[in-house]
Amino acid sequence: MKLDNKKIFKTLNPNKVWVPVLIGLGIVFGMFYFDPSVNASTLKGVFDASAPYILLAILVILFRDLGYIYRIREITQRELTWTRAIYVIILWEFASAVTPSVVGGTAVAIFILNKEGIKLGRAISFVMVTAILDNLFFVIGAPFILFFAKGNIFPDSKVLESQLENSLQVVFWISYALYATYSLIMTLALFYRPRVFKWILIKLFSIKWLRKWKHDAQEYGNQIIEASRELTGKSWKYWTPIILATIFIWSSRYLMLNALISAYIPLTLDNHVIVFARQVIMWIVMMISPTPGSSGTAEFFFGQFFTQFLGGYTFVTSILWRLLSYYPYLILGAIFLPRWIRQVFFKKKSNTQIDDSNPSS
Template identity: 55%
Template sequence: MNVDTQKVLKTLNPRKVWIPVLLGIGIVVAMMLFDDNLTADKLLLISHAGGGSLLLALLIILCRDIGYIYRIRIVTGKQLSWMSSVYVILLWEFASAVTPSVVGGTAVAIFILWKEGIKLGQALAYAMLTAILDNMFFVVAAPIAILLSGGQAFPRLEAANLQFGGSLEVLFYISYGLITLYTLVMSLALFSKPRAFKWLLIKATSIGFLRRWRHGAVNRGNEIIMASRQFRGRGWEFWAKIALATLFVWIARYFTLNAVISAFADLTLSEHLLVFGRQIVMWITMLISPTPGSSGFAEGLFPQFFGAFLLDYTLVANILWRMVTYYPYLILGALVLPRWLQRVFLQKNP
């Protein structure tokens, strides 16, 4: 397996933070300009936010990141130190924030793990495993959320926006289908039939117009076989730990918004569960966004899914939600990246 260092470093470019920032700000400004009911007084509603709920949101984010750090350390068999695990997670989140959601930061994660001293084949296996675990959460949680919501997981829109509402459902089911297919194929390839997966890749690239990718298909097949060897003989304790860690980090990720909304509105238990379920649906829809970190796309979807709970507070809650869950990783990544590059290129020789 080869790693295109220049391509990865081009992705891990602190200057790229401006692209998603400007997209997000642009959407928010547009929403403000086209909202005839928006006044200066309404912009000051942020001062009415419950401070305790916002502190809770920040605490949940911290706990979620600790969960990610713990999981990557367990997945790598504790080959990473705690400090290395912190670097990996912060830069992985940064890579996800500056690349389109449909692309993700997995390729960058492989490079980061490799530069932290993990063998390349192992780095591939670990990155693939975490991606599969995360996708499995979506695949299992989404139907549960839809069933338990009593048909309310998709927002009920005004008559003028019914067409857009239908588009939301279409986007969701397309994204969910793609995630399910990817998870099924990659799970079989990594855990059960790696050689069969390689054979399928080779057969597929035997077709005339696909032959140009045959060499790459052979390489990808060899990488899958190499990666699958990393998890043979792992006991139930290993799988239980990483499964529970995955469940914890995603529940924490979603409950962050519950805390933000609670700063402006009193939610009942059933409403909390509905907000949680709608986040799963919205997140899956966002996964096919072409923008970096779903910037702009996320801000645009937020009022459709949660405006009914927030009413006049929707815009300020939208801004706060992205301020605590997205933009900090752009800033932290841009600050941490130069130090990490100096650390791994000048002080290490993987």
């Protein structure tokens, strides 16, 4: 596999932070202008929040990030130091924040790990593992979450009913089926029959109207085989920490909003479960958003999903939610990226030049 450095650096561009910021601000101002329930007094509601719950929300999101850092160290078998793992996660999150959710930051993550000194084949396998584990959390966890929510997962919203009718449920179940199918195929390909997967892939892309992508399919099949060699035979001591870390990461991602809503409105245990479950549904909607980091889509759907609980506090809570869960990664990415480039590229180049100027006698 050859990484397209030019394309990746186009993604890892600090100037791209303005696109999602402007989209998000546009949606916020649009809501402020068109929604009569949103006004200056609504904004003052931000000061009604319970400080302990706001602090809890911040702590939960910090713990989530620590979970990400811990997981990538364990997945790479601690080849990354804590400092390098922090850089990897911040840049990975930055790439996800400036690209459409449906695209994600997979290629960028492989590039970052490779530049951190991990061989390309291993970097591919590590990124594939994270993707499969994240998908499996949704595929396995969603039925349990929806069961405990007792069917109260799809919001009663006049806007959604008029625009989408029952298509939100349809989108969810189709997306769930696609995620489940993808996770099953990739798990079988990586851990059971990678060569059979490559053979099927080549046969599929030998069809006339798919033939122009046959080379890419063959290359992808080779990547799967290489990743399988890296992952096959790993003991439970390898898998247990990263599986537990994945559960912790995603639970923290969702519980942050539970804490944020609790800062304004007391929630019963049943309400906490429903809020948690609805985030699973909303995550699917955000995953198919064409905008960078689901900007605009997230702000709009937040109101439709959670106004039942928040009422007049919906607008300010949606802003706080994005300020805590999204915009920090845009800012941190823009700060850390230039430093990472200097460390990874220019220092290595200078070290190479020193080695060349001091030939062994």
